[in-house]
Structure formats: structure tokens, C-alpha cells
Amino acid sequence: MAHFRCNCGELLGNSAVPNDVEICVFKNETWINAVKNHTEMIFLDEDYDIWNCPLCRRVYSFKTNKVDKMFSLAEARIDHFTSCLCGERTNFAHYVAYTDREMDQYTSDADTANGLPNAPRELWSCNICNRFFLKETQGTSIQVYHEIDFNQDYEAMMVDAGPQCIYLIPDGFAGPVEIIYGQESHQYIKMVDDQYVFEIPVTGVLKISNKEPDNGYVENEYYFIDCNGNRITRAEVSNHIIQEEGNGTIKEKFTVMS
Ligand SMILES: [Zn+2]
Numbered sequence: 001m002a003h004f005r006c007n008c009g010e011l012l013g014n015s016a017v018p019n020d021v022e023i024c025v026f027k028n029e030t031w032i033n034a035v036k037n038h039t040e041m042i043f044l045d046e047d048y049d050i051w052n053c054p055l056c057r058r059v060y061s062f063k064t065n066k067v068d069k070m071f072s073l074a075e076a077r078i079d080h081f082t083s084c085l086c087g088e089r090t091n092f093a094h095y096v097a098y099t100d101r102e103m104d105q106y107t108s109d110a111d112t113a114n115g116l117p118n119a120p121r122e123l124w125s126c127n128i129c130n131r132f133f134l135k136e137t138q139g140t141s142i143q144v145y146h147e148i149d150f151n152q153d154y155e156a157m158m159v160d161a162g163p164q165c166i167y168l169i170p171d172g173f174a175g176p177v178e179i180i181y182g183q184e185s186h187q188y189i190k191m192v193d194d195q196y197v198f199e200i201p202v203t204g205v206l207k208i209s210n211k212e213p214d215n216g217y218v219e220n221e222y223y224f225i226d227c228n229g230n231r232i233t234r235a236e237v238s239n240h241i242i243q244e245e246g247n248g249t250i251k252e253k254f255t256v257m258s
């Protein structure tokens, strides 16, 4: 689970399943091969993970969990893509892209790449100026994004990091954990020194009266604790997500690795 504050101030997160923020980008060759070889989607790694701010339409690409590039949407749209606005005509990389929501929807019906509908959008990236061009398969015009200097533009806008969540897990516990929000008559977890500390019981299910998660964009921390509450070692967890059930109950779930 990760969070990132967009330059416009909007807090972006990929913890909702599915979400409209994350976009999976595959190299065109990767995709064509996957379709030809009937590759199962779970074995197909995206080439890039980009995040799209729904508010200001800035786009971010990441490298090893850090922002690598920031792009903004130009007002100009073009009808046909023949050359880049910098003049380049041949040196492009070609991609297909699915939003996390589309991926979720499609992979519930099909589990191999050739069972998925044609990519809803294509993307060309100019290797000379880093502009990229995005064409929705349904759309008629092509959107142009240009790179903005992330280090220069972004630091001026830095905001405070917000609360951190710390999860304390009984030593020896392995398997699924659920934190169920909005449970009246159960304990309320207060923020202390910008931290929320969740102490997971041996059952793996923690009911709290807090209405909803309040994550900042500081990485979560997970620890195994002994019977006196001392933190022994860091715990490894996977699939940390926040889900709203059909009845509106919000659950935070993760799996503790043994
Ligand atoms: Zn934004």
C-alpha cells in the first residue's frame, strides 16, 4: 500500500481495490507476446506503473518506489500522431495501458492475456524529449503530456507527511489480519505523536470504532511483539488493502508471512 501527495495537493493512494489512480503500462512487444502465448495474467508483469491524479491530470512514473518523472497534460491535442512536437519522427517506444479498475474488471472474466479485450488505450513515448502521447481507443484525439522537472517543481510544494500506521502482531502469528472499522462499543485508536498503533489480537481480527482509515504517506511499519508488548522484529506482510464491503463496512486487510 502506498500513498503519494500530488503536486496539486491531492493525496493519491493505490490501497482501494480497484482504483482509478494506478495505470498498468505494458510495452507493446510484451503485450503482443503475452496474447500470442496465452500468458496467464498473474505471470505477466507490467513494464511501468504510472499514477494519474484525477484532479489535475498530472501523471507520475515510479522507479524503485520513488517518483522518477512527473508529467502534465498539455492543452493541445492532436488528431494524428506522425511526429513528436519536438520534431522527432521515429524514436518512440510504443505501449498499451490499462487502469487498475479495467484490469480488475477484465481479469475477473479472463485469466489469460489473449482472453482480455483489446487495450483501451495506447501510448507512445518520445525517447528524445520524454513527451508522451495517449490515445484512448474510443477517442478521436490524442492527449499530449510533457515532462516537468519533478525535483525543482515538487519540493516547493512539500507538505507534512501525515500520520503513520504501526501494526503490532503477536509473535508467531501468521496468516490473514482484518481491522474492522466503525464498530461502535469497541476501542477507538487515538493518534499519538502522529502515529496510530494497532495491536492485533491473536485471533487476527481487530474491531475498532474509528470510522475510517487515516493513513498519511509515511510507510506503514509492522512488528512482532512479545507478551509484554515489546517489539521483537519487523514482520513481513503482503497484500495490504483497504476494502469497503457491500454494506459499507470498511476493512483493512493484510497477510502476515510466516
Ligand atoms: Zn494532482
Ligand SMILES: [Zn+2]
Residues within 6 Å of the ligand: 084, 085, 086, 087, 088, 126, 127, 128, 129, 130, 131
Ligand atoms: Zn519529442
